Amino acid sequence: MIWPTAELHIHIEGTVESPFLVAAARRNGIALPTYDPAELSARYVFADLQSFLDVHYSNLTVLRTERDFHDLALGYLERSAAGGVRRAEFFFDPQTHINNGVDLAVVFAGLTSAVQEARETVGISADILLSFLRDLGPDAAEETFRAALPFRDQFIGVALDSTEIGYPPSLFEKVYAMAAAEGLHRVAHAGEEGGPEYVWEALDLLGVERVDHGNRALEDPALVERLRAERIPLTVCPLSNVALRTAPPALKDHPLRRMLDEGLLVTISSDDPAYFGGYVDDNFAAIEREMGLTSVELATLAANSFVASFISDEQRAGYLAEVAETLTVAESLASTRALGE
Numbered sequence: 001m002i003w004p005t006a007e008l009h010i011h012i013e014g015t016v017e018s019p020f021l022v023a024a025a026r027r028n029g030i031a032l033p034t035y036d037p038a039e040l041s042a043r044y045v046f047a048d049l050q051s052f053l054d055v056h057y058s059n060l061t062v063l064r065t066e067r068d069f070h071d072l073a074l075g076y077l078e079r080s081a082a083g084g085v086r087r088a089e090f091f092f093d094p095q096t097h098i099n100n101g102v103d104l105a106v107v108f109a110g111l112t113s114a115v116q117e118a119r120e121t122v123g124i125s126a127d128i129l130l131s132f133l134r135d136l137g138p139d140a141a142e143e144t145f146r147a148a149l150p151f152r153d154q155f156i157g158v159a160l161d162s163t164e165i166g167y168p169p170s171l172f173e174k175v176y177a178m179a180a181a182e183g184l185h186r187v188a189h190a191g192e193e194g195g196p197e198y199v200w201e202a203l204d205l206l207g208v209e210r211v212d213h214g215n216r217a218l219e220d221p222a223l224v225e226r227l228r229a230e231r232i233p234l235t236v237c238p239l240s241n242v243a244l245r246t247a248p249p250a251l252k253d254h255p256l257r258r259m260l261d262e263g264l265l266v267t268i269s270s271d272d273p274a275y276f277g278g279y280v281d282d283n284f285a286a287i288e289r290e291m292g293l294t295s296v297e298l299a300t301l302a303a304n305s306f307v308a309s310f311i312s313d314e315q316r317a318g319y320l321a322e323v324a325e326t327l328t329v330a331e332s333l334a335s336t337r338a339l340g341e
């Protein structure tokens with residue numbers, strides 16, 4: 001079953017599939033360790049977040065031109081639309097590209113034209129979140145934010161990613177206040193590798209509307225209560241967590257089970273699908289298969305994604321009706337199967 005969903009935790013740079021990487025490297029004359037896409041993908045075995053980020057940032061030197069960013073984002077939007085995604089709110093890391101010598105105007109031009117094209121061709125609604133690299137520190141984030149202000153109408157919010165431990169949300173209070181003053185949405189990665197205190201800080205000091213990952217919030221009962229009471233969404237990425245060893249190796253042991261049981265507003269996303277084994281539909285298929293989630297639970301996750309997304313109430317109502325219809329179909333298929341057994 002393909003569930004209609006909103007994908008809320010997706011790094012556009014993490015959608016750089018190996019064949020695309022090789023093609024862009026050849027076009028732009030950038031050296032890669034190998035030009036065999038299968039060999040590149042075979043190297044994607046990670047011990048933790050940092051070991052992934054090292055490979056990821058090294059790959060991203062291939063992205064140079066407006067076309068590169070356009071084709072990357074369009075490829076993601078088309079692929080995810082085919083997997084049921086109706087709405088995507090994707091991150092990009094401006095600092096990575098600026099540090100690679102690419103002008104911010106080039107990045108925005110490519111991404112924004114892809115968003116427009118995909119809306120027309122495959123009917124997906126998408127918006128862009130500007131994400132700061134926490135390991136480059138608060139001054140760099142503020143400088144990046146000021147550099148992005150001329151493009152204010154091309155992104156709807158700010159985010160925080162990269163190496164978590166040692167770079168707590170508190171460092172970024174000022175830049176988040178600047179974003180709030182601009183009327184931008186605010187989200188942040190917290191509790192992926194960092195402890196519950198990172199999630200508290202993201203809520204209390206950055207004023208985030210959603211927490212990206214948030215897995216380690218479960219270690220603190222008072223925090224779980226806060227997330228539940230305030231209906232704060234967690235954008236959970238099951239296949240990413242297994243690949244980066246931030247969850248147990250077997251999906252059946254993933255904290256998603258407890259999050260659902262605790263009544264948290266959990267959503268499912270793919271994070272960096274080119275590296276972690278799949279897109280949102282692949283994540284749904286994996287949790288259904290490995291965790292034995294019921295159709296009602298899968299529908300809840302799909303509905304939660306629209307509840308948590310930055311869309312109008314009218315759009316939300318339309319998407320939620322679609323989730324309800326899909327649940328009806330899933331349940332009738334299940335009862336037909338049961339009758340045949």
Ligand code: HPA
Pocket residue numbers: 011014049161162163189192240271272
């Ligand atoms: O999962 C992630 N965590 C932090 N930073 C990232 N940048 C890309 N993916 C990630």
Ligand SMILES: [Zn+2]
Pocket residue numbers: 009010011161189212271
């Ligand atoms: Zn992420």
